[in-house]
Amino acid sequence: MVNPINKVLEKTLQNLNLTHKIKEKKVLNIWSEVIGDKLKKHTKASYINQGILFITVNNSTWAHQLLFLKEDLISRLNKKLDQKIVEDIRFKLGSINSTDLTEDKGSKDSFNLSKIELTTEEMTEIKTKLNSVPDEKLSRKLYSILAKDKKMNKWKEKEGWVRCDYCSTLHPKETENCMICQLKSEKNFNEIEEVLIENPWLTYEEISNFFPSLAHSDYNRIRKELIIDFWQDIKEKIPQAINNKNNDRSTQEIKILIQNYVMLKRSIRPDKLNRNIIKEVIGKNYIQVYNRL
Incomplete structure (x- = not known):
C-alpha cells in the first residue's frame, strides 16, 4: 500500500x-x-x-x-x-x-582599508610590477586592485592573522588553516583514509601519486590514527571471534583485520606478509590467538 x-x-x-x-x-x-x-x-x-x-x-x-x-x-x-x-x-x-551582530559591527569598524597606509617602497613595488602594462587606464585600475590587496594583507597582519601551513595565505589565528585549504583537506583526508583502509601497505610516495597536494605530516597523522583504530578494533573483536569459533565469516574478518593492521604499520605489501612479521608486530600473546583463528 x-x-x-x-x-x-x-x-x-x-x-x-x-x-x-x-x-x-x-x-x-x-x-x-x-x-x-x-x-x-x-x-x-x-x-x-x-x-x-x-x-x-x-x-x-x-x-x-x-x-x-x-x-x-x-x-x-x-x-x-x-x-x-x-x-x-x-x-x-x-x-x-x-x-554576531555586535562582533560584526566591531569588525566592520576595524576593517577600514582607508586607514591602512602603504609605504613608498610598497607603492614603488606595485608600480614596478605594472611597468609592462602599456595602457595607462588599465594600469591605474590594476594599481588600485594591487594596492587594495596589499592593504588587505597589512590589515590582516595588524589583526594578528597567521600564515596557512599549506599555501602561506593569511588566515585568522583562531582557525587551523585558511578556509580553502580546510575545505580541500577535509575532502581529501576522507578519501585518503578510504584508500589506506583498502590498501594499507601504501607508502607516502605511492599515495602522493594520487594526491599530489598531500603533505607528509598529514599522511603520517592519518596513518597513525588508522593504526590506533585498527588495533582498538582488533582488541574488541578477538574475544568475539574466539567465542564464535564456528562462525567462519567472523574468524576470517578478524584475520584480515590483523593482516591489514600489520601491513599498515609496516607498509608491507600482501605478497611480502608472513607469520613471522605478524608475530613481530602483534606480539607473542596475540599471535597465539591468531594461530587458533
Missing part, C-alpha cells in the same frame, strides 16, 4: 511543480553539511531563488575567499540533491545571528 501512495504523492508534487521547490528548501538545510563544521559558523544559507543560492557571510574576507570555491560548492550541493538545483551562489555580508 505504501508504494502506490508514494507514487501518487510524487506525481502530485510534480504536477504542482513542488518537487523542485522542496529540493530548493533542502539546499538551505544541507549547506552546513557541505561547508563543514569549522566554517558553518561564518556562513548561513539565507534563501534560494530561481537556482541562485544566497549565502550570508559574517566577514568580507571569508566572502572573498568563498568565491574561489563557488564552483566546487555548487557541484557538491547538486550531487547531494541528485539534481541540478543550484545554478549559482551569491555571497553577501551580514550577521549570522543576534550574538
Whole structure:
C-alpha cells in the first residue's frame, strides 16, 4: 500500500511543480553539511531563488575567499540533491545571528582599508610590477586592485592573522588553516583514509601519486590514527571471534583485520606478509590467538 501512495504523492508534487521547490528548501538545510563544521559558523544559507543560492557571510574576507570555491560548492550541493538545483551562489555580508551582530559591527569598524597606509617602497613595488602594462587606464585600475590587496594583507597582519601551513595565505589565528585549504583537506583526508583502509601497505610516495597536494605530516597523522583504530578494533573483536569459533565469516574478518593492521604499520605489501612479521608486530600473546583463528 505504501508504494502506490508514494507514487501518487510524487506525481502530485510534480504536477504542482513542488518537487523542485522542496529540493530548493533542502539546499538551505544541507549547506552546513557541505561547508563543514569549522566554517558553518561564518556562513548561513539565507534563501534560494530561481537556482541562485544566497549565502550570508559574517566577514568580507571569508566572502572573498568563498568565491574561489563557488564552483566546487555548487557541484557538491547538486550531487547531494541528485539534481541540478543550484545554478549559482551569491555571497553577501551580514550577521549570522543576534550574538554576531555586535562582533560584526566591531569588525566592520576595524576593517577600514582607508586607514591602512602603504609605504613608498610598497607603492614603488606595485608600480614596478605594472611597468609592462602599456595602457595607462588599465594600469591605474590594476594599481588600485594591487594596492587594495596589499592593504588587505597589512590589515590582516595588524589583526594578528597567521600564515596557512599549506599555501602561506593569511588566515585568522583562531582557525587551523585558511578556509580553502580546510575545505580541500577535509575532502581529501576522507578519501585518503578510504584508500589506506583498502590498501594499507601504501607508502607516502605511492599515495602522493594520487594526491599530489598531500603533505607528509598529514599522511603520517592519518596513518597513525588508522593504526590506533585498527588495533582498538582488533582488541574488541578477538574475544568475539574466539567465542564464535564456528562462525567462519567472523574468524576470517578478524584475520584480515590483523593482516591489514600489520601491513599498515609496516607498509608491507600482501605478497611480502608472513607469520613471522605478524608475530613481530602483534606480539607473542596475540599471535597465539591468531594461530587458533
